[in-house]
Amino acid sequence: MSFATRLVQAVQKTKSVTCVGLDPRKASLPAPIREAVVNDRPDEWAAAYTQFCMEIIDAVAGIVPCVKPQAAFFEQLGPAGMISLGQVVAYAREKDLLVILDGKRNDIGSTATAYADAYLGADSPWQSDSLTVSPYLGRDSIEPFVEVCEKRAAGIFVLVKTSNPGGGLLQNRETDGQTVYARVAELVTEINADRLDSHGFGPIGAVVGATYPEELAELRQAMPHSWILIPGFGAQGGAADDVKAGFLDGGLGAVVNSSRHLIFAHKRPEFADKFGDAKWQDAVRAATEEMNSALNVVGGK
Ligand SMILES: O=c1ccn([C@@H]2O[C@H](COP(=O)(O)O)[C@@H](O)[C@H]2O)c(=O)[nH]1
Numbered sequence: 001m002s003f004a005t006r007l008v009q010a011v012q013k014t015k016s017v018t019c020v021g022l023d024p025r026k027a028s029l030p031a032p033i034r035e036a037v038v039n040d041r042p043d044e045w046a047a048a049y050t051q052f053c054m055e056i057i058d059a060v061a062g063i064v065p066c067v068k069p070q071a072a073f074f075e076q077l078g079p080a081g082m083i084s085l086g087q088v089v090a091y092a093r094e095k096d097l098l099v100i101l102d103g104k105r106n107d108i109g110s111t112a113t114a115y116a117d118a119y120l121g122a123d124s125p126w127q128s129d130s131l132t133v134s135p136y137l138g139r140d141s142i143e144p145f146v147e148v149c150e151k152r153a154a155g156i157f158v159l160v161k162t163s164n165p166g167g168g169l170l171q172n173r174e175t176d177g178q179t180v181y182a183r184v185a186e187l188v189t190e191i192n193a194d195r196l197d198s199h200g201f202g203p204i205g206a207v208v209g210a211t212y213p214e215e216l217a218e219l220r221q222a223m224p225h226s227w228i229l230i231p232g233f234g235a236q237g238g239a240a241d242d243v244k245a246g247f248l249d250g251g252l253g254a255v256v257n258s259s260r261h262l263i264f265a266h267k268r269p270e271f272a273d274k275f276g277d278a279k280w281q282d283a284v285r286a287a288t289e290e291m292n293s294a295l296n297v298v299g300g301k
Pocket residue numbers: 021023070102161162163164207208209231232233234235236257258259260261
C-alpha cells in the first residue's frame with residue numbers, strides 16, 4: 001500500500017493530524033534521562049536520545065499517525081547518534097507510527113539515488129516511510145526518489161515554502177511572473193499527476209510552514225494531490241487557525257508537526273507544575289492531546 005494511502009489510514013484510525021517531532025536536545029532532556037549521562041560522551045548522549053525518543057513514542061503511539069525524527073540532532077553525535085537514529089526509526093515503525101525522516105536530502109541524480117536507498121531502501125538501518133527532500137537541484141534530482149518511492153511504497157516531502165523567516169529570500173523570488181515556491185509546487189503536482197491513489201494522493205508531498213498561512217492556502221490549491229507536512233506549529237508561533245487552510249474537505253491532506261512544544265512540554269508553564277521532569281511523558285501525552293483537539297476544531301480529521 002502506498003505511503004499516501006497508509007497516511008490516510010493512519011489519520012483516520014488515530015483521528016489525528018498531529019505529527020510529533022523527535023528533536024532531542026541535550027539541554028532540554030528531562031532530568032531523569034539527562035542525569036544518566038555522567039561522562040558527557042557521545043555514546044552516552046546517544047543512549048539518552050534513544051531512551052527519550054522511545055519513551056515519547058510510547059506516550060503518543062495510538063493517538064497520532066506519525067512522527068518526524070530530525071536527523072540533524074542524531075548526526076551531531078557522530079556514529080553513535082546514527083545508530084540511535086536507526087533504533088528510533090525502527091521502534092516507531094514497530095509501534096505502528098509512520099516515520100517522516102527530516103533529512104532535507106538531495107544531490108545530482110546518481111547521488112540522490114544513494115540518499116533514497118539510505119533512508120527509504122529496504123535494507124537500510126534508517127528505512128523510513130518518507131523523507132524530506134530539497135528541490136533546488138531540479139526535477140532530475142527528485143526523480144530518483146520517486147523511483148524508490150514506487151519500489152518501496154514510500155513517500156517524500158519536497159520543501160516548497162519553509163517556516164523560517166529567511167526562506168522568502170529565495171522561495172518568494174519571482175521569475176516569469178511566478179514565485180519560486182509556486183514553481184516548485186507546480187513541479188510537485190506534475191510529478192504526482194499519474195501516480196494517484198484511490199484517495200487522490202500521490203507519493204510527493206510538500207513542506208509548507210504554519211508561519212505562512214496565506215501561502216499555505218495558495219499552495220493547498222496548487223497541490224491538490226499532495227499531503228502537506230506543516231512544521232512551525234507551537235514553538236515557532238504557528239497556531240491552529242494558521243494551518244486550517246492546509247486541510248482538504250473531509251479533513252485529510254495535511255499533517256502538522258510540532259517538536260519542542262510537545263516533546264519538552266514538561267518545561268512549558270502550563271504543564272510544568274502538574275507534571276514537571278518526573279512525569280515528563282505524561283506532559284508529552286497531555287500536550288499532544290491538546291494539539292489533537294485544537295486541530296480537530298479547525299477541520300483536521
Ligand atoms: O520549513 C521547515 C522545515 C522543517 N522544519 C523542522 O521541523 C521541526 C520544527 O521544530 P519545532 O520545535 O516545532 O519548531 C524542526 O525539526 C525543524 O528542523 C521546520 O521547522 N520548518
